[in-house]
Amino acid sequence: MNWSPDEHYQSRKVASEYDRKRFASVPGRVFNHLEKRTIVKCFARVPKGQTIADAPCGTGRLAEPLLAAGYRVHGLDISDEMLEIARQRLRGFPGRFACEVVDVKASRPHEPLYDAALCARVLMHFPLDQQVEFLTGVARLSRSIVVINHSLDSGYQRFRRRVKHWLGNQASANYPVSNADIRVLLQQSGLREVQRYRLASLVSEAIYIVAERITPAAESARARQSQSAAAVS
Numbered sequence: 001m002n003w004s005p006d007e008h009y010q011s012r013k014v015a016s017e018y019d020r021k022r023f024a025s026v027p028g029r030v031f032n033h034l035e036k037r038t039i040v041k042c043f044a045r046v047p048k049g050q051t052i053a054d055a056p057c058g059t060g061r062l063a064e065p066l067l068a069a070g071y072r073v074h075g076l077d078i079s080d081e082m083l084e085i086a087r088q089r090l091r092g093f094p095g096r097f098a099c100e101v102v103d104v105k106a107s108r109p110h111e112p113l114y115d116a117a118l119c120a121r122v123l124m125h126f127p128l129d130q131q132v133e134f135l136t137g138v139a140r141l142s143r144s145i146v147v148i149n150h151s152l153d154s155g156y157q158r159f160r161r162r163v164k165h166w167l168g169n170q171a172s173a174n175y176p177v178s179n180a181d182i183r184v185l186l187q188q189s190g191l192r193e194v195q196r197y198r199l200a201s202l203v204s205e206a207i208y209i210v211a212e213r214i215t216p217a218a219e220s221a222r223a224r225q226s227q228s229a230a231a232v233s
């Protein structure tokens with residue numbers, strides 16, 4: 001990899017071109033629309049009016065549908081240039097959108113500050129140990145669930161990637177993950193998968209995972225649930 005995702009987006013030019021370069025084509029627009037819909041669905045268990053941490057927020061692309069759905073959003077990103085685009089884009093949601101420059105990999109809040117968290121389109125740019133570092137930072141922001149988006153590395157997706165490579169297309173993710181990697185990533189970040197969505201799986205490796213924090217309270221609730229399920233059966 002000859003670029004650093006931590007530094008690459010700290011540029012006005014990159015920030016101003018981000019949405020147009022990725023989502024202006026017809027397939028890009030369709031994917032963007034479907035992804036926004038999927039993200040809102042992933043948060044269905046979070047009551048409207050609660051605050052979601054969007055880390056990294058980037059240009060506010062995914063904060064927008066969450067705000068439109070009735071949530072409050074706090075965006076965190078290492079790039080003030082990306083956040084400046086988000087501030088402009090989301091000025092129609094006064095009092096419900098705020099953002100700040102934070103290095104999520106380095107941030108370790110003592111207590112979760114937000115009701116839920118989103119981590120989209122970033123993990124696949126880092127090797128697995130740095131993905132754990134990033135996702136641990138995000139998980140510590142949330143009192144309940146964390147929704148992550150990733151690139152799935154399956155036999156079929158590897159074949160698709162090879163075909164794309166032969167056709168001269170650049171791979172979009174440097175570090176896609178297998179299901180085994182996902183288990184390691186979630187477990188080492190203090191999370192457990194509760195639900196998964198795929199989006200156009202024949203033509204896209206994108207997956208969306210709803211994960212809950214592994215906390216003593218969540219563990220006892222789970223134990224109580226399995227005890228009452230066992231008692232009923």
Ligand SMILES: C[S@@+](CC[C@H](N)C(=O)[O-])C[C@H]1O[C@@H](n2cnc3c(N)ncnc32)[C@H](O)[C@@H]1O
Pocket residue numbers: 005006007009010055056057058059060061062076077078079082102103104105106119120121122
């Ligand atoms: C590809 S963009 C994704 C933005 C948004 N989530 C989306 O789906 O459109 C990746 C973002 O991650 C941010 N980023 C990279 N390293 C970071 C770090 N250590 N802490 C916080 N943000 C970081 C970049 O600045 C960039 O805005």
